[in-house]
Amino acid sequence: MRLAGIVPESVVDGPGLRFVVFAQGCPHHCPGCHNPDTWDLQGGQEMTLREIRKMLRKRRKNLRGLTLSGGEPFLQGHEMAALAREAKKMGLDVVTYTGYVYEELLTLELPGSRELLEVTDILVDGPFRQELKDISLAFRGSSNQRLLDLAAIREMSIA
Numbered sequence: 001m002r003l004a005g006i007v008p009e010s011v012v013d014g015p016g017l018r019f020v021v022f023a024q025g026c027p028h029h030c031p032g033c034h035n036p037d038t039w040d041l042q043g044g045q046e047m048t049l050r051e052i053r054k055m056l057r058k059r060r061k062n063l064r065g066l067t068l069s070g071g072e073p074f075l076q077g078h079e080m081a082a083l084a085r086e087a088k089k090m091g092l093d094v095v096t097y098t099g100y101v102y103e104e105l106l107t108l109e110l111p112g113s114r115e116l117l118e119v120t121d122i123l124v125d126g127p128f129r130q131e132l133k134d135i136s137l138a139f140r141g142s143s144n145q146r147l148l149d150l151a152a153i154r155e156m157s158i159a
Contacts, residue, residue: 001046001049001052001079001080001083002025002041002044002045003021003022003044003045003047003052004022004023004024004035004037004044005044006019006020006021006022006052007019007022008059009059009062009063013095013097013139014064014065014095014124014139015065015093015095015122016063016065018064018065018066018067018095019056019059019065019066019067020067021067021068021069022035022070023038023068023069023070023071023073023076023080024038024040024041024043024045024070025038025039025040025044025070025072025076026039026072026075026099027075030099030127030128032128032130033128035070035071038071041075049083052083053083053086056087056092060092064092065087065094066087066092066093066094066095067094067095067096067097068083068084068094068095068096068116068120070097073096073097073098074096074100074105074108074112074113075110077114078111079112081112081118081119084096084116084119088119093122093151094119095120095123095124095139096116096122096124097124098123098124098125099126099128100125100126101126102125102146105117105125117150118154121151122147122148122150122151123146123147123148124140124145125148126144126146127144127145128142129142130142132144
């Protein structure tokens with residue numbers, strides 16, 4: 001996986017204490033982006049699933065979940081989904097941030113995107129819009145971005 005970085009403990013990237021993985025590479029280039037250093041597809045560093053899983057296991061006891069941010073995690077859908085499955089085996093929930101909207105992800109043919117959606121509990125979707133910036137919003141930067149409870153959506157479609 002190509003990553004911009006890891007924050008082993010965060011309280012601002014989803015509910016509870018979270019282990020945050022920042023994907024490297026982003027096609028959206030949102031003006032006012034909080035992480036413009038993640039845009040370059042060749043930037044960051046390579047890390048293996050095994051290396052990240054080991055770091056996650058070390059901190060597992062105190063965490064509520066794993067957050068996948070970026071950059072754009074859906075550009076590495078297969079790898080991010082594999083990491084999310086590992087987190088779920090540890091009893092953690094998964095929050096995924098994306099500059100795409102949910103409806104786009106259902107139609108785009110990004111490798112692994114469906115797989116990543118299937119293991120995401122909460123999706124924070126939509127590009128950051130500087131003109132809609134709102135610092136009072138929980139876990140997102142602009143009012144167009146949505147917090148989607150994908151776990152509940154999946155349950156509703158099963159019932």
